[in-house]
Amino acid sequence: MxxxxxxxxxxxxxxxxxxxxxxSFGMVKLKDTMQRLxxxxxxxTVGVGGVLIAxxxxxxxxxxxxxxxxxxxxxxxxxxxxxxxxxxxxxFIQAKMKPEELPGSxxxxxxxxxxxxxxxxxxx
Amino acid sequence: MRRRLLPHPLFSxxxxxxxxxxxxxxxxxNVLLGAxxxxxxxxxxxxxxxxxxxxxxxxxxxxxxxxxxxxxVVANFQVARIILFKRNEDIRSGWVCVxxxxxxxxxxxxxxxxxxxxxxxxxxxxxxxGTSILVHYLHDDDPDTIVEEIKTRYERRLKEMFP
Numbered sequence: 001m002x003x004x005x006x007x008x009x010x011x012x013x014x015x016x017x018x019x020x021x022x023x024s025f026g027m028v029k030l031k032d033t034m035q036r037l038x039x040x041x042x043x044x045t046v047g048v049g050g051v052l053i054a055x056x057x058x059x060x061x062x063x064x065x066x067x068x069x070x071x072x073x074x075x076x077x078x079x080x081x082x083x084x085x086x087x088x089x090x091x092f093i094q095a096k097m098k099p100e101e102l103p104g105s106x107x108x109x110x111x112x113x114x115x116x117x118x119x120x121x122x123x124x
Numbered sequence: 125m126r127r128r129l130l131p132h133p134l135f136s137x138x139x140x141x142x143x144x145x146x147x148x149x150x151x152x153x154n155v156l157l158g159a160x161x162x163x164x165x166x167x168x169x170x171x172x173x174x175x176x177x178x179x180x181x182x183x184x185x186x187x188x189x190x191x192x193x194x195x196x197v198v199a200n201f202q203v204a205r206i207i208l209f210k211r212n213e214d215i216r217s218g219w220v221c222v223x224x225x226x227x228x229x230x231x232x233x234x235x236x237x238x239x240x241x242x243x244x245x246x247x248x249x250x251x252x253x254g255t256s257i258l259v260h261y262l263h264d265d266d267p268d269t270i271v272e273e274i275k276t277r278y279e280r281r282l283k284e285m286f287p
Binding site for chain 2: 026031034037038042046068072075083086102104106108109111113117
């Protein structure tokens with residue numbers, strides 16, 4: 001394996017490691033649940049992405065095979081991260097916050113956990 | 125006949141592609157197995173998924189995905205900088221309400237996911253009738269610009285795709 005390929009792979013691995021570390025550090029440092037939610041949903045995306053790019057480059061240039069598993073991991077990560085973050089946020093609001101602490105919803109109905117959705121009879 | 129057999133053609137196609145990527149080898153047998161999955165999974169789940177999204181200008185999707193990926197990379201650096209170099213007392217986070225113009229459930233789902241993955245914002249809740257979305261931001265000096273950016277950068281593009 002030539003030197004240049006090794007450097008590229010190491011670069012992506014190191015960047016990924018740094019971002020993974022920053023994301024974990026954010027979990028410890030930030031003050032409340034909602035702030036802590038920002039660290040794993042964002043700072044770690046480049047962390048995981050970097051490892052996956054390094055893996056693809058390794059298989060393509062060193063092993064000589066094209067691997068699609070990394071793209072699938074990216075796809076599933078993008079599908080699951082926002083959904084679980086949404087769940088955590090909603091549970092946090094339900095458990096720890098009062099309706100007065102949130103801004104109003106700017107529509108005829110309140111936020112989903114305090115108000116019922118419009119029923120068939122509401123539509124005229 | 126086509127509606128009965130293939131109620132969601134795009135879904136069937138993506139199942140086939142995901143199956144081929146999972147086995148990592150394109151052989152006639154794998155294509156056949158993927159095609160069988162692509163026909164039967166949408167058929168079995170059709171009762172839970174009555175509507176069909178109407179996507180106009182599918183090429184816009186490519187542009188949208190590229191914009192979002194770029195923003196995700198930028199978001200990572202911004203959030204990392206806030207975590208590392210801002211003292212906890214200086215971080216001013218809070219909530220904003222973003223009123224929505226898009227109505228398609230698929231478009232709202234995409235927008236909520238995008239908001240969570242991009243610069244310093246997490247989508248937390250919809251209003252009961254699905255016309256506004258509650259967003260938490262990590263740090264911003266001027267919250268109004270967040271609403272403005274979400275609306276012009278993402279919602280405008282989604283509105284063109286899901287009219």
